Amino acid sequence: MSNFIVADRQTAYLLPPSLDDWLNQDHLARFIVEVIDQLDLSELTRQYAGRGSQAYHPATLLAILVYGYATGIFSSRRLEQATYDSVAFRFLAANLHPDHDSLATFRRRFLDELSDLFLQVLKMAKEMKVLKVGDICLDGSKFEANASRHSALSHGHIEKLEAQLKAEVQELLALAEQADQADVPTGVSLPEELKRREDRLAAMAAAKAKLVARAEERYQREKAEYDEKMALRAAKEEATGKKPGGKPPKAPEPGPRDKDQINLTDEESRIMPVAGGGFEQAYNAQAAADAATMLIVATGVTQAPNDKEQVEPMLATLKEQAGVLGAVECLIADSGYCSEKNIKACEAADIDPLIAVARDEHHPGWRERHSEPAPLPDDATPVQAMSHRLKTRDGRARYALRKQTVEPVFGIIKSVMGFRRFSLRGLKKVTGEWTLVCMAWNLKRLAVLRPQ
Template sequence: MAQLDAVLGCPSLQVPEGHLARTVLGMVAELDVSRLETQYSSLGRHGYAPRNVLAVWLYASLIGIHHASKVARACQTDAAFRLLSGGYAISDGTLKRFRRRNGTFFADAIVQTVRFARERGVLPIEELAVDSMRLRAHASTKAVRTLKRSRERLEELATIDSDVLSPTEREGHEAKLKKHREAVKECEEKDCTSIVVTNESAALMKFPSGAGLPGHRVTVTAAGISERLVIGVLVDADATDSGKLEAALLEARSVLERAGAATSGLQAAADAGYFSEKDLQFSAHNRAWVDVLITEGAAATNTLPTKEPGLFDRDQFTIHPDRSATCPAGRLMQGPYPHHHGRTMWLGVGCGDCPQRARCTKGKQRTLTANLNLETVRDQMRERLARPGGRERYNQRIATVEPVFANIEDVMGFRRASSRHATTILAEVLLKILAHNVSRLLAARKLSCLWFQLEDEFWSTL
């Protein structure tokens, strides 16, 4: 029912048909929000309908308003926001609490959007792609501590004689020692290269602009070249993509299962950032339910670089099925011997009088190391990409997942988290992913309506 405000007027009459706010409201009406409604009671003070608050946040996210204070002001003056809020001026505190407390619901709502896509036939599970984006953290660069720099500073500070310092200088010296010792200890405990002292969920990351800034890594699994629906989300502080494919695809499979979609016959593509031994091992061992295509990265050359340019590298040596090795001169090498980090080592024989010595080693004996496990899964991935259609299918990756990041960062304008707390950061990211999925479902509905309209026009002309 249209409700008239004596000053601002009736938002139902002011917002035109087909407006984004109305389509968002219609989509929210399809979502099951019973999880939210159980948090409210008929006793005590009056609360806002959770469906209205959710609609406000989704619409605000889609048009690029991410600060609760700005959304609250829009609820007072903007007709579209007033329509979504039911005519109430929702406060910024209420909006923040809603976003902070409902991360679990946002994750469940994403599953619901995937279910809607399955029911409408716009969920191609054979067109999955995995990649990540970097999200600016709510932290200053002054709060960043790197393991390398802290160790260097501790060595520099150790050369200073504290006995010759004044009491004030000695106090500052001790504070610096404490700061860097704590940074080294925390980095070693977490097995990471950097920390952000004011934000435990962030780390130093290199952004596409080339700047090193505190950030979060958001790993996304998307489905469909044209649909681009997100079906899996992970948020962490890892500096690279390496080793994250397993967690990303298992999360995607869990979402598909909860949405009632098929969880076998999946096919996923990932870029060179996932060309690591762990990710390749996962791809090789899970082909029963997911076919993974990863293009080669730096890890494809599994040998350590030679100290001198022009020397023979791994490709000039032959490793036989029994794990014996032959050098470029055709001589059988000593070994194999276990080496560190899962590698295997062989030693040259007769290097002193070998005619190839100048091209093989500058020392007395050539040492060859290789990661045989990596070579095995690397060759399997090469063979998979070489099959008919393999490279073409991989090339579809960029059209599947990259537009997701373009929509979130450029269209929606979400590039920085607004909180330092891990639960709130995750809830905020899930809210933006939910808004993205809503926009994709609305786009699919629009195309479907257009198709039926064109079809009717075609048949009417016959």
């Protein structure tokens, strides 16, 4: 006869169970509680008025959210259910069960305060002798917006739909005026059909107005760049007495273009090309990771599909944090960030730029990998000087850190933590949610790096 261990589900505990006994001492949930208990949450707690029913403490709700993002649970309803089903979430919630509305409201309400909490975690990592800011690797990745690309309309398509809807409105009005409405299909309510089309026309008019405003901003920006280029050409012609070679820059045209798009669900998101081909309604999330620890030290979110304009905002963030985290020595980035303006901005900030000028060959010759480049000419441009540094042995070794630092960070966030789509809408809210994601990653990483 087999000797089995009997599963007895009826006998009660002889003593009250303790949640503290149900988690390993090195469990991530326990570490998150320890860190959050040391954070200064006064900016959060002071916003509670103290009226009405008792509220859940911000430390409790923050711990649930951070652990949820670190383990791939982002929905407030799933987080609420996890406080019943998961031992780790029961530990985080101290056997309480905050409802999904409390969790969702907390997440939306304190997005602005997350940047300070994110910095506090990094400061704690520095105090733990884990983080030593030096070489920083910058990269960006597309994350889906909380909106379908099928909800996007272009300016040209809006004008076509407007013409169609206006014609349908006139047809419905004509039918409504007829004494005999025999041509109206059974079950069709003319007032409801009219209202539906009028509402759509109003929504499209509002969308067109926003596209016009965006087009005006773009025109002013492009006009300033055009005027600057023309002034440089004129100055060069005056200095040399010769007409500059090449075609003169084309003057920008005002007004919206037919392909300009707006999404009716999240108007601040943009259609962007994604890896593997195709397009998605998305945001471009930026992260600057410390090369030694893979901790994210600065974050950002942009509506631009490319990364050319993201160096200066990241340098400004790193400068603000320098008093707490220390000065950055080197900024490493791929060719998507390369421009003379960005190189000069790094040098002005006393940061050594290592930004790829072009994509490297996957299988360079062995002599190229083990040789030094020819000496740099005295009249080299900033781009040529940086390209020369990238070809040196030290430059190649430092640039190689990018692929083993920031790219794995994005890979783990997407594939292991499972974060591929924002839950919130609007650039400001999405920026706050991305900070929460990066803080969850940092705590997950710190749990591995902490001194044992």
